[in-house]
Amino acid sequence: MTREDKTAAIEVLKEELANTPFFYLADSSTLTVAKINQFRRKCFEQGIKIKVAKNTLIRKALENEPEAKGFAALFEALHGPTTIMISDNPKAPAKLIEEFRKTEERPILKAAYIDSAVFLGDDQLKALTQLKTKDEMIGEIIGLLQSPGRRLASQIQATGSKIAGIVKTLEERAQ
Numbered sequence: 001m002t003r004e005d006k007t008a009a010i011e012v013l014k015e016e017l018a019n020t021p022f023f024y025l026a027d028s029s030t031l032t033v034a035k036i037n038q039f040r041r042k043c044f045e046q047g048i049k050i051k052v053a054k055n056t057l058i059r060k061a062l063e064n065e066p067e068a069k070g071f072a073a074l075f076e077a078l079h080g081p082t083t084i085m086i087s088d089n090p091k092a093p094a095k096l097i098e099e100f101r102k103t104e105e106r107p108i109l110k111a112a113y114i115d116s117a118v119f120l121g122d123d124q125l126k127a128l129t130q131l132k133t134k135d136e137m138i139g140e141i142i143g144l145l146q147s148p149g150r151r152l153a154s155q156i157q158a159t160g161s162k163i164a165g166i167v168k169t170l171e172e173r174a175q
Helices: 003-020 033-045 055-063 071-077 092-100 124-127 136-173
Strands: 022-027 049-054 084-088 108-114 119-120
Touching: 003 084, 022 033, 022 092, 033 049, 055 071, 071 108, 071 119, 071 136, 092 108, 092 124, 108 124, 119 124
Parallel strands: none
Antiparallel strands: 022 084, 022 108, 049 084, 108 119
């Protein structure tokens, strides 16, 4: 790879990783070609972009980003073969890795970058699969906001029914 090729590759990685809020770094080495192709197919089906890059190129792409993004914490995961998984859904790659590992021993999660939070190590996979997406969070908030209104409406209906029952009882006694 020439210096110009490396510079171009770094720029492409820099642009992709800087413009996405969610990406995963995994080790998919030792998988056969057929298994890698199967994994890539599943990634494609779920809208997950997958690439393999050299650790030094990934590091150089992330080094020049502002410190506030927190990319520096990912550097310790950059050893050995690295597969980058980029997604619009923060937990889709984690779920895919977990599903694929039911039959295979890899890919192994090295690190995940979720909205400036860094998750290091394969032991974080379970926590990543339980993350809530933006849509799930909005749904939960709407449900919580509607809950008091529903309770109030049911209390008003129940109170109205009780009053109607009391009036009916008093009416029957008066007769």
